[in-house]
Amino acid sequence: KRVHICSYLQSIMERVLPAFKEKLIQLKLDCEDNLYFSIDPIRFDQVFLNLLDNALKYSNENSTTQIKAFKMNDSIHISIEDEGIGIPKEDLPYIFNRLYRVDKSRSRATGGFGLGLAIVKEIVEAHGGEISVKSKVGKGTCFTLVLKED
Ligand code: ATP
Ligand code: MG
Numbered sequence: 524k525r526v527h528i529c530s531y532l533q534s535i536m537e538r539v540l541p542a543f544k545e546k547l548i549q550l551k552l553d554c555e556d557n558l559y560f561s562i563d564p565i566r567f568d569q570v571f572l573n574l575l576d577n578a579l580k581y582s583n584e585n586s587t588t589q590i591k592a593f594k595m596n597d598s599i600h601i602s603i604e605d606e607g608i609g610i611p612k613e614d615l616p617y618i619f620n621r622l623y624r625v626d627k628s629r630s631r632a633t634g635g636f637g638l639g640l641a642i643v644k645e646i647v648e649a650h651g652g653e654i655s656v657k658s659k660v661g662k663g664t665c666f667t668l669v670l671k672e673d
Pocket of ligand 1: 581624626636638640
């Protein structure tokens with residue numbers, strides 16, 4: 524299905540906004556208009572809901588999470604950037620693996636199975652896209668999706 528990216532991201536944002544508000548985390552959307560992509564919206568919802576669930580879980584109060592969508596090199600780039608606890612460099616290669624969680628004791632308090640990112644990667648790749656991550660401990664994390672424009 525051909526989907527207008529800004530409207531789609533806006534609707535995702537509205538679904539998670541109450542949880543972000545409750546934790547006093549600002550959620551911002553910065554989106555280039557007239558961008559479209561071809562996705563299965565039901566499955567792709569899982570991508571954003573998982574990435575935003577992580578941003579929320581692994582951020583502190585009074586921080587900001589920013590979603591950006593723009594066109595670069597003929598591809599669609601969508602990034603989700605938080606100002607949370609970050610991911611240690613040595614863990615970064617494994618976070619998309621099933622059941623992998625950074626620092627079991629730290630993340631036990633937040634709950635979860637370590638499945639979210641494995642599912643995210645599977646869905647993104649099933650759409651012919653790619654996902655990458657940049658992170659700094661104590662600064663934050665940025666996931667970027669690169670997808671075909673439609
Ligand atoms: P689940 O998603 O199954 O509820 P989870 O959130 O622990 O559990 P993933 O979403 O797969 O699992 O993430 C794997 C691990 O990567 C997390 O346990 C966490 O340590 C780390 N991680 C993921 N996203 C972030 C983020 N935005 N900031 C900091 N750490 C993160
Ligand atoms: Mg998760």
